[in-house]
Amino acid sequence: MALPQRKTDIGPPHYKQFLPPVIQKNYGDWKYHEVLTPGSMVHVAESGDKLWTVRMASPRILSTDTIREICALAEKYCDGYLRFTSRNNVEFLVSDEKKVAPLMKELKDQKRTVGGIGPMISNVVHTQGWVHCHSACTDASGLVKSMMDELHDYFTTKELPNKVRLAVACCVNMCGAVHCSDIAIVAVHTKMPEINHDNFKNMCEMPTVIGACPTRAISPDPAKKSVKINPDKCMYCGNCFTVCPPISIKNPERDGVAIVVGGKVSSLRSNPKFSKLVIPYISNEPPRWPKVVAAVKHIVDVYAKNAKKHERVGEWIERIGWERFFSLTGIDFTFQSIDDFTFMRDTMRTASTFKW
Amino acid sequence: MALPQRKTDIGPPHYKQFLPPVIQKNYGDWKYHEVLTPGSMVHVAESGDKLWTVRMASPRILSTDTIREICALAEKYCDGYLRFTSRNNVEFLVSDEKKVAPLMKELKDQKRTVGGIGPMISNVVHTQGWVHCHSACTDASGLVKSMMDELHDYFTTKELPNKVRLAVACCVNMCGAVHCSDIAIVAVHTKMPEINHDNFKNMCEMPTVIGACPTRAISPDPAKKSVKINPDKCMYCGNCFTVCPPISIKNPERDGVAIVVGGKVSSLRSNPKFSKLVIPYISNEPPRWPKVVAAVKHIVDVYAKNAKKHERVGEWIERIGWERFFSLTGIDFTFQSIDDFTFMRDTMRTASTFKW
Amino acid sequence: MKKYNTPLLDDLEKGPWPSFVTEMKKAGKKNEMANDAVGHLEKCYSTKKGYWKHGGIVGVLGYGGGVIGRYSELGEEFPGVAHFHTVRLNQPSGWFYTSKVLREICDIWDKYGSGLTNVHGSTGDLVLLGCRTEALEPLFAEYSSRGWDLGGSGSDMRTPSCCVGPGRCEWANYNTLEACYQITQEFQDELHRPMFAYKSKIKFAGCACDCVASAARADFSVIGTWKGDIKIDQKEVKNYANKMDINAEIVDMCPTKCMSYNGKELKINNSECNRCMHCITRMTKALRPSGERGVTICMGSKAPIVVGSLLSWVIVPFMKMEPPYTEFKAFVRKCWEWWDDNAKPRERIGEVIEAKGMRSFLEAIGVPPQPQQIREPRKDPFIFYTDEDIARFKAKEAEEKKTGKYKF
């Protein structure tokens, strides 16, 4: 069959054609909302009109068939209108109150996971991992699945002091949200790259490779017509490997993950915050990464028990102090947690006022 | 007359011989103190013994004759015991309550300035200036005298929300306390140094000069056997001038002073803080620097009116926000106040939450 | 179709959370590529190592972005993933769909690719996961003819995204969906043809909640805000008082301490409010912003490579944000122009601002210095002055001498 005529630079379709009539009518005129259950909420317009939203978890990797199943549900309960959230959940947009309960019931019958609204753990922002990225030191989807199996109560039923945003990145490029998440996992290499000097000169541009290194660890090795790496400076970021195939850094025994906590994005109460390193290394243990899961669960539990209502993880920690976070969680404090990069001076304590 | 035999490495005399008997007896056993007037306080020992302190301002530059006058007062009222404070005030150490009032009276009769205890402005930590330092872009003593003539009420009688620590430095070396003071003055050059290329090669070491520059603005000028300075990078610190006499940077029309605020050293309530730039430039106007004096006075007044009791200047500003400090004081916000040095990224605002 | 033994992945089909493995297998049942992707992934799991090669440059005619080339080192063992490129489809504003168009997207993808998707990628695109180079052109023809275009990749403007905003949220201070749409349309060339030093991302959030994480992940973080009082409905306050401790949960948590509540009446000293949204979100029926609406434009956020992550910095404290967005478009162009003039390869705009100094950037784009841009003023005395600066200071002093009044 002949292909249709291609078009370029048309951009995305206009969203308006995808908005249910109730939204078209009340666009920009919402008055308030109420969270009904962790999986449903209602938005009330100035006009009195109402829109119900039912939120369902998604594994983000979706087969076309599953998308079709979701479409079928939307057709049955929402006149085909649905959306996805910025954390990749599915939202069914229901205009008719009577259809809310049946939808919820059918989702339950289909063993779908409904929740994530309010002070909960919602879906995990994550990355490609071994599924698709050359740079990955772990698999993101597997970590997410393992974590959320353990934490799914916090998605479906159990409230926390505030939203807890989780993220996973499969390398230090940190596609996604690791750098500003309540609790996040970043996969790390821990050993210097190896260089295949024979291939270097054909496959790599020396200045690019040298310039790619954040710590200036790479310098020319004229004898080998290649480069050499200073072991005191390399912190295994993999940037050189990204720009130069003969450099290899993957190492099954050494690659692992680190856990960072205390970041946020919203400006409520306190400014956005970066996540900070608390557990520097856990070995990669597919398929279930049991220690990673246990560590995340443990941090969530300690937070749940100690934070005040509305406090995000980082806000709670800043109130009690990082030294207290380490003592409350029992996490070992290691040299890795002490900043030794560009901004070390702003992270050291400059007062004798700390807690024992 | 023959000189006595010199001794070396004897170190300072042991302080014990200079302690009045009441201190020797109650050493380390003080129970509490009470501020009686801004110029006097009493310390009460566990034993019940008391020590009265009367504090007198000093211009720090003292002639030997004035020191002898101070000694005479100490002899008359304190059995010769006295001390100086870490901010260069004189403290008469009185053991006999009956002598306190007569000492205060005689100080008054001699027109001495008594005060500085409690939530006041105490003496100004300052530096050499034109009196003695080659590096000075202003005179520190003259600035201090001019400021304190205006502010002396806050030394002798008027209370503020908390102590206000002032400092003056005559160049960016900032000998003293400018970098962590409530309100401080630092003198600055504002124009690139000039180089006498003919003298350069005889009088300067090229690597030392190049290495002295914090912003790497200096590079070799092989043609002239000298160096050249990049005008986009030079910020007039004078470091090159310090290590190389043929480089001159003093400029009567351009040298001036900047005002920084909000620093502190103590750890009470909040951690020690650096002072921050609020007024980037005021021309040098000896002998009285009237605009500098007016600016400092103005900031003190706005602080006095707006801060809560016990709040230091920096604590007050951090509570209300820097944008509010600028609007309350009416000080122009200039490009100079935006950090463009190494730590810029930590000083920019990362949230839409500010006050209009 | 090859049948792979996948004990490790199988374990990930258990448990309550929806399983990506189930999805991969489901696609694999009908699709050779997806089937091989499962085997390939099991291999990664069992050897704890990835096998994807460095990306190659692939794409559709006339475009430079939108496709990520991907090849496996194990192409012989797993021929279905020998080529396994991803295609980024530009999502509609706010990720609103109808089942009809989603089905269409699926049908085309089943025809040309693996049947696997990411809905959505973390920049916001609808990501089609795995196809061969020769599929790209027909696939693009089919999608584009039905109104779908590619998103960004490489050194271009990346696919803009936005929060649901006025579509379903009472707090939207501007039309995030329309702004996202119009800006994406305006910069089609920049989106499709990489011509920058590096990527450039724009995200639109309707308020300080920042439901699209713009503050952390966008070179341009466009955050809705207002200039005006928070209106209080005291009757609703009373209702909230029945279910929450207003002093503990709201007043004490207000960052500027500009609220008070005496058990009867809630008061806000609006001039000291920094519009953080805490009180409003917790008492949405009682509290509503009022007055002029617009955005704060923050810039520069990004992931940690090269010298640590950045959060976006306030550049324009307030801008009106209304169609046709002329001011905003001009603003973005000016920023890109300066970036282009100053960036080294692979330098994001935030990094260039840091390297060249905020003044150089602000002067170039014509934005004056304002204390709203900073958290605190500089702490060091290493201050730059131009001759003009000093002349201005001196002129002011001369003026003061005349008037007898200082202007600090």
Place this chain on the structure above:
Amino acid sequence: MKKYNTPLLDDLEKGPWPSFVTEMKKAGKKNEMANDAVGHLEKCYSTKKGYWKHGGIVGVLGYGGGVIGRYSELGEEFPGVAHFHTVRLNQPSGWFYTSKVLREICDIWDKYGSGLTNVHGSTGDLVLLGCRTEALEPLFAEYSSRGWDLGGSGSDMRTPSCCVGPGRCEWANYNTLEACYQITQEFQDELHRPMFAYKSKIKFAGCACDCVASAARADFSVIGTWKGDIKIDQKEVKNYANKMDINAEIVDMCPTKCMSYNGKELKINNSECNRCMHCITRMTKALRPSGERGVTICMGSKAPIVVGSLLSWVIVPFMKMEPPYTEFKAFVRKCWEWWDDNAKPRERIGEVIEAKGMRSFLEAIGVPPQPQQIREPRKDPFIFYTDEDIARFKAKEAEEKKTGKYKF
């Protein structure tokens, strides 16, 4: 004696604050050097420019520090200041004197120098302001024979100083005066013979009030603290309640919010107190620290050259500090040794720690990593691991597999 016309300086004799000009003139009446210093300074004032030349190296035999060489460009016009070196006399701990010794100091200074002093310099020395090179040896002979030695200058240990501490303060957690004395004595060689890469300063403060500004101005900031509860005298609390608002002034200002006051009883949750001293200083009769005493050692503070000021960083959260200060002395030596091995010329120890990394420093001096040392953990993922680190992590994991219990 030359009579200088000094209209500008004369103006600085007016006003309530004691005048340094009056002091200079007073010395100038009897002393040619001081007299010329006045004329010289008037010249600076009238031309808005200093005339001192770069310092030269002058000093006393066997010493490298303690004297700052100073010459004027205008030696012909003002011969009294052609040479105008300063001598730094090492002050006694806490700046305690008797009139007797002060008079002696004055008499010697009148004999050899300008009669002008700084009591004191901002490092703490008693600074004698202005003498000629040839006066240095006799002057030193006279002072040293009477028990006074020189302080530091150049790349040596600078004159240590301390707060008044147990001499007159109820809050001293250790004997600051004795520590300062003994440490100064211990390191006489380091004080007098510059052999470091740059200066090194030590300041002793008895508590977190830090009355000697150690946190901001010392390579070693030795700050007294305690491990134990704050004892509360509730009767005295009542007295304070009569004159102050305890909730507003104390409880609400407590940084850790570990206090409460119900109008009757003041309570402190001591385990959450960070010992900031606010409550204690405002209610000194009611509140007293108790338990073990010692110091927190912070390191590295300095003025802004080269890349901005530093405040001292917590290195040793707690150390006992008792005569003969063996542990502290050994600690300082270890730090200097590492500094010496690693510093470039004119690099302060704080700068070297920053350049080489805290770990390298802590490992060298044998101090373990502790969360008390940091304000917050690192934010970037650019983490160094040694092979031993990973081996240790793996060993822990193996152990955990055995016990079935994780130790994070």
